Amino acid sequence: MRTLVTGAGGQVGLDLIAALMAQGHEVHASDVRVRPDDAPDARDLPWHMLDVCDPEAVRNLVARVRPDRIFHLAAILSARGESMPDVTYQVNQGGLYNVLEAARLEGITQVMFTSTIAVFGPGLPPSVADDVPLQPTTMYGVTKASGEMLGAYYSRRFGIDFRAVRYPGLISAAVPGGGTSDYALFMYVDGVRRGRYTAFCRPDTTIPLMYMPDGLRALLELSNAPRSALTRCVYNVGAFSPTAARIADAVTAAIPDVKIDFDPDPIRQAILDSWPDLLIDDAARRDWNWRPEFDLESMTNDLVPRLRAMLTDDNETEQAPHV
Ligand SMILES: NC(=O)c1ccc[n+]([C@@H]2O[C@H](COP(=O)([O-])OP(=O)(O)OC[C@H]3O[C@@H](n4cnc5c(N)ncnc54)[C@H](O)[C@@H]3O)[C@@H](O)[C@H]2O)c1
Known part of the structure; x- marks a missing residue:
């Protein structure tokens, strides 16, 4: 095709x-x-x-x-x-x-x-x-x-x-592209390349990922x-909906000595707060048999080694996030 x-x-x-x-x-x-x-x-x-x-x-x-x-x-x-x-x-x-x-x-x-x-x-x-x-x-x-x-x-x-x-x-092994959900991927990316990240949201922020x-x-x-x-x-189409604090816990469990803290940006926090916590995807499951395979833990186990390989290959090239 x-x-x-x-x-x-x-x-x-x-x-x-x-x-x-x-x-x-x-x-x-x-x-x-x-x-x-x-x-x-x-x-x-x-x-x-x-x-x-x-x-x-x-x-x-x-x-x-x-x-x-x-x-x-x-x-x-x-x-x-x-x-x-x-x-x-x-x-x-x-x-x-x-x-x-x-x-x-x-x-x-x-x-x-x-x-x-x-x-x-x-x-x-x-x-x-x-x-x-x-x-x-x-x-x-x-x-x-x-x-x-x-x-x-x-x-x-x-x-x-x-x-x-x-x-x-x-979330993928990539540098984030200007979305408001980027805090989640930045925890992993900056966790790997810098050992620290300050998230632009509150720890209780919950959106579908x-x-x-x-x-x-x-x-x-x-x-x-x-x-x-x-x-x-x-x-x-839904998969999982962890709080930002839970993502931070998953990252710190997978990458030793990472420091993640929170400094909410009012504009991006307001956008995040306007989004739902969870998507009901019954129609996709019924009509074309949609089922997600990854949850936060299995994603973290797969993603961290990929990011390590990618960020080493890139020689830690700095790319500005599109925010
Ligand atoms: N990444 C996410 O979390 C996410 C979530 C929901 C929906 N989406 C949707 O998935 C699609 C892909 O998202 P992404 O994360 O790859 O975004 P991205 O920003 O990484 O990529 C978008 C691409 O569009 C290209 N583009 C911008 N203006 C263009 C133009 N005038 N003509 C042709 N190309 C142009 C950019 O060069 C870029 O390569 C988008 O429609 C986005 O809305 C993404």
Whole structure:
């Protein structure tokens, strides 16, 4: 199957490409960024420079590649999005519109979309099901909530097979990419490379989190599910919901002498407090048999050695988080 990925150079994209290629799929990567050093080379992976805000460029690439499906990942995430809401609107809202239009005009059937817990807002119970009122407090959440609705509209009106997961905060062996859930990954990354980290949230902060291998599996399993089994376009997918203090305990148990403390940032704490503690994902479990495999402990056991290897290979390259 030929798959086009937008936003391929990001935290999800690079791991998704590796997973798709390992399954033998033909993959075309695209991003506004140049091919990262750790991406496979051009023989195995064509890398197309694409700004999803440019409708003509999106349509031309889709017409040229003629993918069987598009994984549309390109986006500006929550924390970075708050520092440039105008660009975030154009990339997240305009980018999805351009991809859906290109799919409609070029007869591409499936468009996969990655939504987020940022579509939820304050006032909800701690555990949220799929169909609750969406009252996002960030531009990122606003564009993702309307993206879900735009995709559902294209599904109803034009027959595009639009499918989306609502991801928790994702944790992987990567430097965080500007999400408000980054405190969790920074505990591991800075724990390994610096032996200390000051989290920008309170110790009792609780949001849904997921280890990347589960996140990739969710996206691929949803994409591969028979259409007839699906009862909706957008699915909550859950994994585990530890407090920030519990994550700190897991990190200090796995990495000796690490010091983690807390200095809440009011803006990011308010965003975190507006998100649910736990996602109810009964529909995903029922319709396409979704089951997470990793919890906090098994993720920690897998992640820490990977981060040690990655951060040693990088020679401790400093990368600014996109916050
Ligand atoms: N990482 C998470 O915790 C998380 C959680 C929920 C949902 N998601 C969603 O998953 C998707 C991937 O997230 P990620 O963590 O890989 O983000 P990331 O920030 O690491 O990667 C996003 C990619 O999009 C690219 N991009 C930005 N503007 C673009 C443009 N105009 N044209 C083309 N490409 C552009 C960036 O260059 C980057 O490579 C996003 O849609 C995000 O909203 C991620």
